[in-house]
Amino acid sequence: MTETPAPGNKPAEEPKELTAGPFGEFLREHGIASTRLPDSTGVETVLVEGKDLEAALKRLRNSQETELNYLVAVSGVEQADSFESVYHLWSYTNLKELVVKVRVAKSAVPEGKLPVVPSLANFWPAANWHERESYDLMGIRYSGHPYLRRILNPWDWEGHPLRRDYKQPVDSLNDKNPHSMR
Amino acid sequence: MSVELSSPDLKTDEMIINMGPQHPATHGVLRLILTLDGEICKHVEPVLGHLHRAQEWQGQNRTWFQYQALIDRVDYLSGMYTSWAMARAAEQIDGLVVPKRAEYLRVILSEMNRITSHLLWLGTYLIDLGAMFGFPFYPFREREKLFDLFEEVAGQRMMFNYIRIGGVLRNPPFGWFDKLKRFTDEFPDRIDEYEAIVTENPIFLKRTKGVGILKKETAMAYGVTGPCIRASGIPLDLRKTKPYSVYPELDFKVQTMDGDGDTWARYMCRIREMRESNEIIRQAIEKIPGGTTEELRKLLGTTGPEKDESKDLDPSFLLMAKKQNAGLRVKAGEGFAAVESPRGTIGCYVISNGSDKAYRFKWRNPSFCNLSVLPELLVGAPIADIMAIFGSIDVILPDVDR
Amino acid sequence: MTSSAVPYNLNEIGKFFLLSGVWLGIIFGAVWAACWAVGMLVPQLILNAYPNDPCALNVANAIRLLTPLVGVMVFIPINAMYMVLAERRGLALFTVRKGPNRVGPDGFLQTAADAVKLLFKENINPHGGDVLMFTLAPIIFFAPSVFGAIPLLAAVTSNHDLFKIVNLPTGIFYVLAMSSIPVVGIVMGGWASNNKYSLVGGLRSAAQAISYEIPLVLAIITTCFLVGSLDVVNIAQMQKGTDNLASFGFLNWNFFGAGAIPHYLDLLMQGKLEGAQVVTSAFWSLALAFCCILLCGIYLTGACAEINRIPFDLPEAESELVSGYNTEYSGIRFAIFFLAEFTNLFIVSTVAVVMWFGGGATPFPGFLDANTFASIATPFNQALAQAGLPPLMDGQTMSGAFWAIFKTYALVYFAILVRGTLPRFRIDQLLDFGWKKLIPLSLILLLAVTYIRELV
Known part of the structure; x- marks a missing residue:
């Protein structure tokens, strides 16, 4: 199985000259810094700092202008040099869409620790299980999550299976069965 | 004289019950750790993952062409929708325009799939309520008819692998549209039959009215979608609110229920949706470009339904916008596409790097998100x-577990 | 996709009735043959062998006394075998399926095969369970319902000489007393299983049995009160109608007001009623009939709850409690539970038949009555008499047994239909329904019947 290179990390694809879109403007009005990323198939994509995430999403969710009150999914993504937590925001009432990303550079993650992203679960229950799943499979720790426990894998599983450097323990699927066929 | 019910001498213990993973009513392998006080539920912890098959990992480690065949298994009762969500995501990234006829075929087959899924739900729901033997088999009668139709067009009864990136697999065989038309004619009567048994049944009403009330605000906070949230009064139906495919050309209503959003409302919402889906199929059969397979053949003057890829063809009669072979590739980029499945918004977040494999797959499953509201609903029941x-x-x- | 103007399982319905007929014939024949052999043939052979021997006479009499017991012993397993098959095939009819139709000709031996399978299965004792209580529970569940049913034998055979002995002056009370014991078995089974589902099921069963026993007993008491007897034979005989009222057939049944309507019609035809009496008497007769129909309804509802049938099958509740009190049972012990459930269904139906539907009386005078059966029996009896053997059957008993079984199975099929239609109650709704609706209603009916019967 060949390793596929991460797409988002070629320097040419990180143009600095992208101007802020409507949601970027909205966030700046409320004092939250954001960086515009290349659109995700026509949907505005912004990058925010981890510490601003909760404030930004609260604004976007509650404000009359935006009403992005439908958290579709929280996805953990491993890029070549960073971990991303991706939030897809929709609206129950209008057609607006937004993708919010939080990046944690791999170099900023201490050895043997997990990258940390603030949790939304306390004020937005929809994020609860998605964050648990992202923690389980991608190994992103959501700080402040009320019950950050593995959700799809068994509770005593080791490692985070969707990471690129994950090696599956040979016997783990079979409860350390010596007669395992694997 | 008054009786102290909560006197300190009267000690009652809470009981912890493991409901599942082997339990007839957990629809497979969900495990609920229930803390019960007598028969009243005090705390619920759902434990998932007994059916985790690493669908996302497989998506990243198999080629697009291989993975297409696997994704019907994500939600095996509505395989068309999982295929469609992935196909849409890939098409968005690739900038493909799917031919009209293919889009219509997608709509027809997926609405059929919605009916089969709701029918199965109807039968099993009555089992959950305790009508173990009688009613549950009636919906299966209609479901079998639809499965026969699926088999004729896709070669499979449940795992279709029919919707592909860029189009659909093949035209239906001769006579298929007539059979489907006959089905749509008789199906409303069948729903009347179900409703005659269930809807006004006093025990059914007692068991469902006012039970499991899901408030609008709770539903929105938890990201609940599909019939569950429409029964709570929010008209979220991607077919209308974020129209895709040819749904704007079809005339149908989003079925919402007024009031509490209790289990009865969710039941009623699904029943109405089945009628609506039936109407959509009926319209789509009439509007499909090229008409039925027989008419298309006459139009093209070719010898068989598969020979419709000649050069001078009206592009809307095509079925595929992309060559299907083992080297199927999708341009680099990322995209999120969702369709309205019988259970709600099924979405697919794809990051592609231009190779024959996706770089990252993430499924947004309606069951997973709807299930997360369960602990909220169960406490006190x-x-x-x-x-x-x-x-x-x-x-x-x-x-849920994918 | 064929047009479904014709019911496409007509064929299956035919097969179902054929199967039922054959099975009922076997039940009827086997029980009768066993009773005949024990009650008539063996005693006569003994007496023939040792004429004028007082000891032989005593032995013959003792054997004759065993007849009801033998009858029940033969009847219950065969009957349960048929009932399980009938339930499965009947439900299949309601649900556009075919049902078991592979073992033996058209599924004829399905339940026999199942019984053999259950007998040979391992008896599993749950870990941490109380083995003694776990073993005793099915027996306590099963035995009272069997022995409680014995007085009914006299009622359905029109007090035949052989079955007279099991008749009690307070027969119906004995039946009721016995029928309240099985719940102990359920609670024991639920407790001894060391399983939380079973425990909840057992406790539910106790709550349910207590709440539904009251309306059930009140309904029966009211009817006894109306009829003026506690003797099941007496109650059954009365519903044949006395003297000239017999020609009214099924209107004599307690279901239609314990003879009030025939009485009124008789007076009317003889011209003994005059003026306003014609209307008032008619009103009170109909009111009494209405009360009796309600009583029967209460009884059937309560009985459904007593024997844990859908819609009152909360102690089992397969989709909630994974079949509740018998979750942990396997093998022969499960078979006994299973057997007892169906036997109970049969017994409560028989009680309803005896109390409200005329016992062994024919619904239409002259239709398949004692004379018809006597004419069928005569050639057999003559042949046996030539061989020096006792007569096989007499018309009176045959007719009574035939109609009693026929009506009982009609009620059983009704229970199957209910099972195929209704969802299950919730426990609080069930108790609400019992305590707040059925008990007040049955008390009101008791008062109403007391009053009305003086006016009729």
Whole structure:
């Protein structure tokens, strides 16, 4: 199985000259810094700092202008040099869409620790299980999550299976069965 | 004389019950750790993952062409929608325009799939409520007819692999549209039959009215979608609110229920949706470019339904916008596409790097998100209502655990 | 996709009735043959062998006394075998399926095969369970319902000489007393299983049995009160109608007001009523009939709850409690539970038949009555008499047994239909329904019947 290179990390694809879109403007009005990323198939994509995430999403969710009150999914993504937590925001009432990303550079993650992203679960229950799943499979720790426990894998599983450097323990699927066929 | 019910001498213990993973009413392998006080539920912890098959990992380690065949298994009762969500995501990234006829075929077959899924839900829900033997088999009668039609067009009864990136697999065989038309004619009567048994049944009403009330605000906060949230009064239906495919050309209504959003509302919402889906199929059969397969053949003057890729063809009669072979590639980029499945918004977040494999797959499964509201609904309900509420959410465990 | 103007399972319905007929014939024949052999043939052979021997006479009499017991012993397993098959095939009819139709000709031996399978299965004792209580529970569940049913034998055979002995002056009370014991078995089974589902099921069963026993007993008491007897034979005989009222057939049944309507019609035809009496008497007769129909309804509802049938099958509640009190049972012990459930269904139906539907009386005078059966029996009896053997059957008993079984199975099929239609109650709704609706209603009916019967 060949390793596929991460797409988002070629320097040419990180143009600095992208101007802020409507949601970027909205966030700046409320004092939250954001960086515009290349659109995700026509949907505005912004990058925010981890510490601003909760404030930004609260604004976007509650404000009359935006009403992005439908958290579709929280996805953990491993890029070549960073971990991303991706939030897809929709609206129950209008057609607006937004993708919010939080990046944690791999170099900023201490050895043997997990990258940390603030949790939304306390004020937005929809994020609860998605964050648990992202923690389980991608190994992103959501700080402040009320019950950050593995959700799809068994509770005593080791490692985070969707990471690129994950090696599956040979016997783990079979409860350390010596007669395992694997 | 008054009786102290909560006197300190009267000690009652809470009981912890492991409901599942082997339990007839958890629809597969969900495990609920229930803390019961007598028969009243005090705390619920759902434990998922007994059916985890690493669908996302497989998506990243198999080629697009291989993975297409696997994704019907994500939600095995509505395989068309999982295929469609992935196909849409890939098409968005690739900038493909799917031919009209293919889009219509997608609509027809996926609405058929919605009916089969709701029919199965209807039968099993009555089982959850305790009608173990009588009613549940009636919906299966109609479901079998639809499965026969699926088999004729896709070669499979449940795992279709029919919707492909860029189009659909093939034209239906001769006579297929007539059979489907006959089905749409008789199906409303069948729904009347079900309703005659169920809708006004006093025991059914007692068991469902006012049980498992899902408030609008709770539903929105938890990201609940599909019939569950429409029964709570929010008209979220991607077919209307974020129209895709050819749904704007079809005339149908989003079925919402007024009032509380209890289990009865969710039942009623699904019943109405089946009627609506039937109408959509009926319209789509009439509007499909090229008409039925027989008419298309006459139009083209070719010898068979598969020979419709000649050069001078009206592009809307095509079925595929992309060559299907083992080297199927999708341009680099990322995209999120969602379709309205019988259970709600099924979405697919794809990052592609231009190779024959996706770089990252993430499924947004309606069952997973709808199930997360379950602990909220179950606290304070007696054991019997746990089944009534859990059944009414209509989760599919492979869809939760993928 | 064929047009479904014709019911496409007509064929299946035919097969179902054929199967039922054959099975009922076997039940009827086997029980009768066993009773005949024990009650008539063996005693006569003994007496023939040792004429004028007082000891032989005593032995013959003792054997004759065993007849009801033998009858029940033969009847219950065969009957349960048929009932399980009938339930499965009947439900299949309601649900556009075919049902078991592979073992033996058209599924004829399905339940026999199942019984053999259950007998040979391992008896599993749950870990941490109380083995003694776990073993005793099915027996306590099963035995009272069997022995409680014995007085009914006299009622359905029109007090035949052989079955007279099991008749009690307070027969119906004995039946009721016995029928309240099985719940102990369920609670024991639920407790001894060391399983939380079973425990909840057992406790539910106790709550349910207590709440539904009251309306059930009140309904029966009211009817006894109306009829003026506690003797099941007496109650059954009365519903044949006395003297000239017999020609009214099924209107004599307690279901239609314990003879009030025939009485009124008789007076009317003889011209003994005059003026306003014609209307008032008619009103009170109909009121009494209405009360009796309600009583029967209460009884059937309560009985459904007593024997844990859908819609009152909360102790089992397969989709909630994974079949409740018998979750942990396997093998022969499960078979006994299974057997007892169906036997109970049969017994409560028989009680309803005896109390309200005329016992062994024919619904239409002259239709398949004692004379018809006597004419069938005569050639057999003559042949046996030539061989020096006792007569096989007499018309009176045959007719009574035939109609009693026929009506009982009609009620059983009704229970199957209910099972195929209704969902299950929730426990609080069930108790609400019992305590707040059925008990007040049955008390009101008791008062109403007391009053009305003086006016009729």
